[in-house]
Amino acid sequence: MSLIYPKASLDAYPKHLSPGYKSTIKRSPSKPLMIVPHTLSELTGPVYGHDAIQENDNDLTKQHKGEPLGERIVVHGHVLDEDKRPVPNALVELWQANACGRYVHIVDQHPAPLDPNFTGAGRTVTDANGYYKFITVKPGAYPWGNHHNAWRPNHIHFSVFGHSFLSRLVTQMYFPGDYLFPYDPIFNSVPDEKARARMISTFDLENTVPDWALAFRFDIVLRGREATPLDNDEH
Amino acid sequence: MSEITPSQTVGPFFAYGLTPKGRCEWDPNGSYSWKNTVESNLVTPDVSGTRIHIEGTVRDGDGLPINDCMIEIWQADAQGRYASPGANRALPNTKFKGFGRSATDKQGVYAFDTIKPGSVAGPGGKPQAPHIVVCIFSRGMLRQIYTRLYFDDEPANASDPILNIVPADRRGTLIAHKQPGADHHYRFDIRVQGGDETVFFDI
Numbered sequence: 001m002s003l004i005y006p007k008a009s010l011d012a013y014p015k016h017l018s019p020g021y022k023s024t025i026k027r028s029p030s031k032p033l034m035i036v037p038h039t040l041s042e043l044t045g046p047v048y049g050h051d052a053i054q055e056n057d058n059d060l061t062k063q064h065k066g067e068p069l070g071e072r073i074v075v076h077g078h079v080l081d082e083d084k085r086p087v088p089n090a091l092v093e094l095w096q097a098n099a100c101g102r103y104v105h106i107v108d109q110h111p112a113p114l115d116p117n118f119t120g121a122g123r124t125v126t127d128a129n130g131y132y133k134f135i136t137v138k139p140g141a142y143p144w145g146n147h148h149n150a151w152r153p154n155h156i157h158f159s160v161f162g163h164s165f166l167s168r169l170v171t172q173m174y175f176p177g178d179y180l181f182p183y184d185p186i187f188n189s190v191p192d193e194k195a196r197a198r199m200i201s202t203f204d205l206e207n208t209v210p211d212w213a214l215a216f217r218f219d220i221v222l223r224g225r226e227a228t229p230l231d232n233d234e235h
Numbered sequence: 236m237s238e239i240t241p242s243q244t245v246g247p248f249f250a251y252g253l254t255p256k257g258r259c260e261w262d263p264n265g266s267y268s269w270k271n272t273v274e275s276n277l278v279t280p281d282v283s284g285t286r287i288h289i290e291g292t293v294r295d296g297d298g299l300p301i302n303d304c305m306i307e308i309w310q311a312d313a314q315g316r317y318a319s320p321g322a323n324r325a326l327p328n329t330k331f332k333g334f335g336r337s338a339t340d341k342q343g344v345y346a347f348d349t350i351k352p353g354s355v356a357g358p359g360g361k362p363q364a365p366h367i368v369v370c371i372f373s374r375g376m377l378r379q380i381y382t383r384l385y386f387d388d389e390p391a392n393a394s395d396p397i398l399n400i401v402p403a404d405r406r407g408t409l410i411a412h413k414q415p416g417a418d419h420h421y422r423f424d425i426r427v428q429g430g431d432e433t434v435f436f437d438i
Contacts, residue, residue: 007437013242014377021244023375026296030428031405033380033437036397037358041368041383042438044319045309046334052272082239091272095252105248107303121252123272157246159253164319165309166438168379170372172243189377190241198240221239 003224005038005166009082010223012195020185022146038166045164048091050125058124060136068118070099070137074207074215075173078130079160082225086130087167092220093123093159094134101140110142135213141180153180153187162222173218174200242378247303249372254305254338273307275337277349279330284313284350287419289384289411292343293371296428300343304373306425308335308347308384310366315353351386351419357396364391364398371425380435384423387412401434408433 016028056062061072075094079087097103097120100112104119118137126132136156144150155172162168174187178200181187190196198221207215250257255269278286289308293301310333311317318332333352337345349367357363367384385392387410392398398406408431411423425433 005438009239012239016376016378016380018377021375021377023244024377025375026299027301027373027375027427029380029432029435030296031432031434033435034401035437036400038438039357039363039397040317040355041309041311041363041366042381044317046332047319048272054270093252093272095249097248103248104251107247119251119268121255121269123252157243157249157252159245159249165368165370168307168370169240169242170245170379171240172246186243186377189243194238195241198238199243219240223239 002227003043003081003163004227005043005164005223006082006225012190012192012198014189014191018185018189021189042166043164045167046161047089048125048161049089052091053123053125058122058132058134060118060120060122060134063119064117066117068098068115068137070115070118072135072213073138074133074135074209074213075156075201075218076131076133076207076215077201077217077219079126079132079162079220079222080130081163081167081222084221086126086128087162087222088126088128088130090126090130090132091123091161092126092132093121094156095121096136096156097139097142099137099140101142112140112142138175146185151180151183153178153184158220160220160222163224167222167224169220169222171199171220175216176200176203244374244377245305245372247374249305250338254336257336257338273334273336275335275345275347277331277333277335277347281329282312282331282350284353285419286348287351287421288346288348288417289421289423290344290346291423291425293339293345293373293425294343294427295375298429300339301373301427302339302341302343304339304343304345304371306337306339306345307370307372308349309333309368309370310349310352311355313350313353315355317355354391361396362391364389364395366395366397369425371427380427381438382425382433382435383409384411385409386421405434
């Protein structure tokens with residue numbers, strides 16, 4: 001497959017410097033980024049197969065002796081390219097806080113309890129239709145030090161590989177109707193409202209499992225669309 | 236109208252998910268309980284080529300080390316072939332993937348063990364000097380930033396089509412320096428912001 005990677009698509013991304021999120025102030029490039037052609041080095045990328053994952057890597061409720069506390073949920077969807085074609089065999093990794101809003105990471109000292117039955121990390125590989133599925137618990141909101149009374153909306157971190165190193169995406173999945181959206185500088189670093197909406201999962205009654213777990217759908221669209229022969233010449 | 240999913244920061248807590256056994260020293264037990272999917276050691280038993288070690292410090296606009304950064308690298312094998320279906324070439328060194336990931340440690344230092352890549356074709360078929368594509372993620376970065384690593388002992392740098400687009404006075408920020416006394420050890424420091432800011436690419 002031959003793809004091109006239109007840079008206009010990146011308008012959906014946050015700016016590197018987004019002063020409302022204070023950590024960007026010293027961690028964003030201050031000089032203009034240099035425009036260079038896409039070469040074979042950018043247009044290729046790593047591919048991971050199903051040997052990269054093990055049983056229950058995608059079920060965060062089964063990684064310990066007991067079940068984690070919290071609201072059990074199914075998070076699933078498709079990984080797609082810009083033409084909305086599925087991206088098969090894409091490695092999808094996620095990590096998240098537990099139901100109380102606490103990460104197991106040692107640096108997280110939020111005074112909410114850790115759950116001995118929950119680590120909060122998962123990984124899977126998309127199938128031939130680009131489909132992935134995780135079972136986890138809904139992460140809690142938690143405070144952070146960006147500004148007075150700052151709280152992150154409930155979110156799950158996603159890391160995804162696509163057809164090339166330019167398709168590489170790290171993002172966060174949010175939950176519908178979160179009351180913290182208006183106050184979160186990370187969520188609002190995405191300038192366009194429609195683009196922000198693409199980070200919000202949708203409640204999925206059809207795939208909600210009766211008497212067991214609510215389902216949320218989160219489709220992920222990566223950079224890359226079908227090349228025309230003319231575009232191919234530039235490669 | 237493009238409808239890609241926007242990028243968001245990797246945040247400060249990725250280590251137990253993305254680099255559980257990496258250089259992260261954040262776990263009191265030395266590592267989180269999970270296996271890595273992606274290693275900082277890219278060397279596989281079947282790989283041919285010169286084995287090299289790359290190490291460097293990532294610093295912010297104040298020159299302070301960034302200790303919660305994740306570096307990913309993508310490179311060709313010693314024959315200049317990418318292990319990717321998109322490369323339209325027979326796969327080399329079957330197990331050598333050419334992709335690696337390293338978290339920075341508490342001193343902001345990342346490191347990779349790999350092999351020196353060969354030359355790959357560039358725009359118009361013009362050869363590119365051996366190089367590695369570097370992608371940087373961190374708390375405080377809402378999207379990844381891309382740069383390239385070239386080697387200071389490569390005469391081909393002088394005619395590299397990408398390096399030649401970069402202004403001469405900033406080209407040095409893309410060059411890894413071979414360290415005296417150690418075999419094939421290269422230093423490649425990354426300055427995210429400031430006077431000696433690394434050149435990053437709008438790609």
